[in-house]
Amino acid sequence: MNPEPFLKLDRLIHEKGRLAIMSLLAAAPELTFTELRDAAGMTDGNLTTHIRALQLEGYVSVAKSYQNNRPLTTCSLTAVGRKAFAEYINLLEKIVRQHKPP
Amino acid sequence: MDPNWAVENLQTIRTLMERSAVYRRALAPIMLFAGIAGVTAAAVGIIFRLDSSRAFGTLWLVTAVMVILGAFLIARRQAIRDQEVFWSPPTRRVAQALLPPLTAGMFVGAATVYVLKGDAGGGFNLLLTLVWLLFYGCSLHAAGFFMPRGIRWFGWIYIGLACAILGFLAVVQPAVEINAHWLMGFFFGVLHLAYGAYLYLTEKRNPVA
Numbered sequence: 001m002n003p004e005p006f007l008k009l010d011r012l013i014h015e016k017g018r019l020a021i022m023s024l025l026a027a028a029p030e031l032t033f034t035e036l037r038d039a040a041g042m043t044d045g046n047l048t049t050h051i052r053a054l055q056l057e058g059y060v061s062v063a064k065s066y067q068n069n070r071p072l073t074t075c076s077l078t079a080v081g082r083k084a085f086a087e088y089i090n091l092l093e094k095i096v097r098q099h100k101p102p
Numbered sequence: 103m104d105p106n107w108a109v110e111n112l113q114t115i116r117t118l119m120e121r122s123a124v125y126r127r128a129l130a131p132i133m134l135f136a137g138i139a140g141v142t143a144a145a146v147g148i149i150f151r152l153d154s155s156r157a158f159g160t161l162w163l164v165t166a167v168m169v170i171l172g173a174f175l176i177a178r179r180q181a182i183r184d185q186e187v188f189w190s191p192p193t194r195r196v197a198q199a200l201l202p203p204l205t206a207g208m209f210v211g212a213a214t215v216y217v218l219k220g221d222a223g224g225g226f227n228l229l230l231t232l233v234w235l236l237f238y239g240c241s242l243h244a245a246g247f248f249m250p251r252g253i254r255w256f257g258w259i260y261i262g263l264a265c266a267i268l269g270f271l272a273v274v275q276p277a278v279e280i281n282a283h284w285l286m287g288f289f290f291g292v293l294h295l296a297y298g299a300y301l302y303l304t305e306k307r308n309p310v311a
Contacts, residue, residue: 009243019111019114019115020118022115023114023115023118023119023122024118024121024122025122025183026119027118027119027120027121027123028122029120031122035122039121040118040124074297089112092108092112092115093112094110095108096108096112097108099108101292
């Protein structure tokens with residue numbers, strides 16, 4: 001078995017919570033903090049921590065605005081984040097293909 | 103290393119992506135098409151005086167079927183052009199949400215129009231219009247959970263205005279006569295045109311479904 005794809009997996013994305021955030025953001029142009037929290041089933045604190053980690057790596061961008069006089073935080077994947085996520089998926093698919101019986 | 107882990111991860115990713123994917127394909131062209139059809143149908147109804155209950159119901163039911171078919175074709179054409187799957191999970195969810203209220207509204211329309219063989223009068227047309235507005239508003243609101251947020255508000259506009267007109271007619275001014283074609287033309291024509299134009303001007307040019 002070739003362990004190379006395993007070793008190449010992005011460690012930042014390869015965490016349950018952050019993987020969920022990246023997956024949700026990959027399918028939508030942007031999501032609000034609340035939408036992300038509800039869809040990923042996380043607490044506010046957990047989500048904030050994960051988003052901050054992804055933001056530091058440049059995978060996620062966070063925009064703050066107002067809607068009906070209430071603060072609105074929206075998150076979206078950056079081009080770097082989208083590329084990293086695509087590479088992560090490709091590696092997973094490679095692993096699956098490697099182990100498929102001929 | 104268990105390879106099933108990778109399969110499970112991919113499945114989880116797919117599920118999450120499907121959950122957050124929002125239908126936004128060809129919304130502006132569909133709204134504009136529905137608006138043009140609505141205004142045209144209203145003009146036909148007013149010019150040719152299609153005021154009997156049966157003529158009124160038939161005109162607008164035929165228009166509704168044409169708009170649904172047209173919307174289907176517009177969305178499909180865009181999917182083919184963008185080399186995307188037409189019957190994607192967001193499309194399927196939107197269709198599932200729209201189907202019950204639209205079917206109910208059309209069934210109520212068809213049944214009442216054909217049960218009432220003669221002309222039930224302008225009051226009946228007006229009532230049918232308001233019932234259709236309520237059903238349509240509910241269908242937009244239901245579909246809005248899988249579409250951009252504005253659609254839910256658009257649904258509330260139909261529901262709110264239909265309730266307001268119904269309340270006004272029932273309580274304040276029962277004797278007022280409104281040509282139902284004008285009302286249909288405004289709600290199903292002008293409002294769609296306005297929303298379509300708004301989407302056309304504001305939509306990001308990266309449609310994903």
